[in-house]
Amino acid sequence: MAGMLDKLLSLDRRWIFLLVLLCVGTPIVLPIGLPVTTTGSTRAAFDYIESLKPGDYVWVSFDYGPSSAPENDPMAEAFLRQCFAKKIRVIVCAFYPLGSLGLATNSLAKVTAEYPNLRYGEDYVNLGYKDGAAAVMRRLGEDIAEGFPADVNGTPLAQLPIMKGLRSIRQVQLVCSVATGVIGEYWITQVHSQIGTPIIIGPTAVAAPKYYAYLNAGQLVGMLGGMKGAAEYEKLLAARYPDMARFYQSTRGFTATKGMDGQTVIHAVIILFILLGNVAYISRRAAQKKGA
């Protein structure tokens, strides 16, 4: 027994890496289709956007980079799909320095291709990237054009029909920040607390625990915590919109619902590793005590 435990504790980590690869890769290639249960914070976010009227403004901020794209991309795309399905006008921007603009452009291109009737500059606009997120957000409360004088193509905001009559972020009905770091908090402290615009956050699972404090304080309308939150949102969208149910079932692209299969298997494996490691550790310690 002791020999087996020693062998287990000194297992070459490359075997662990191989097991992780198989556990993550297999469910992505061969989906299991595990069920996803929804939580209150995700339902609150979904219901808030559902309560908006056609023609309202939603500001979607891409505050993440490629490192967390598998978690954050499905959230951002789900927000965009819901807004476009409800004919809500969408303003997109990017505040994360490491590649958020590219992700925003790609997600916007992908989702708008599903809605051929949408017109750039009238139904949605991409304002591009701006450095110094907190300072820019403060300016958005006074005058959006001071933070973003032109869109991503260099067109002045005054020439964009969607921006006509929209001077301040006070007039925007909701901000959805899909965030990986501290920028999500800036939206709460600089925009919600000082201007009052409602905020929904879509953080990575690692960042989500911090946002429960803001959620409990009523400073967030809702939250999508990591890939689980994104999968919940996809489920709610599929239940509400039959077109999207068909899309999420048939798409060959990556969705959070598909990702949850891989995440479930790898969670099971990590829990198993923790248990095995602790059984071996406790047994060895007991044996050492006995020997002493």
Place this chain on the structure above:
Amino acid sequence: MNLEFGRLALVFLFAIIPAVGIALGINSPGLRARIPLLVAFFAGAIPIISLYVPKKFLSGPTGMSPRLDQWLIIVYAFAILLGVVNVVQNSTRKIARRESGWPFSIVLLLGLFATGGAGIYGAISHHGITSLPDGTATPFKWIQDQFFQPLQSTIFALLAFFMASAAFRAFRARNAEATILLFAGGLVMAGRVPLLEFLAVPFPPLQPAAAGASQALGKLTEWIMDTPNGAAQSGIIIGAALGAASMAIRVILGIERGYLGLGRGE
């Protein structure tokens, strides 16, 4: 140009005083510390005062604080330039001295100049940095899509392998605190995913019971995240905010001077 008080005051405080300070500081090291302290005092005090004083009283309908925000956005942009200069200096020094890993510094500089050059070209040619008028990707966007995104995703994906290995080797119930952490972490990991449904996949008769148990576990997880975690996070956030406020006051009053980067006797 509207020569209002606020605009003149800001130019005086943040342009003329620092310029005079730099000029005097060349010959008088003692002044090097005093002038930045004065600038830091006004830069910190004006946004605070502007929250309590009516805007019109200070500087017309716009106020002074919004102008400082605009300047802050410009300063952020210059901070990027500072970073670029720092990377170039360090990398060229490494290459010149043939220090360990110097070929990577060549790759770093090539990446920096290729990406930065493509971005600057996009700005100069007025095509922007995302797409050309015909809808195709700009060189900057191409570099980002084909190099930057896959590389960053790959580096981050490696974490999954190291986390699994670390879970096996390091996450031990060594004492009471570690055991509580281990137990709570295990519960949250199990409750955030349909783990019980997954384990019941080979046993169809157990699936309804697994679904029920999974829902209960999910609710327990939500409670852990919502209540003990939420309370602890609130405490951490409030504590950090108070710490940041006290540090800001120390900087404004000139008690904290570490940011000046001065040597002894200055």
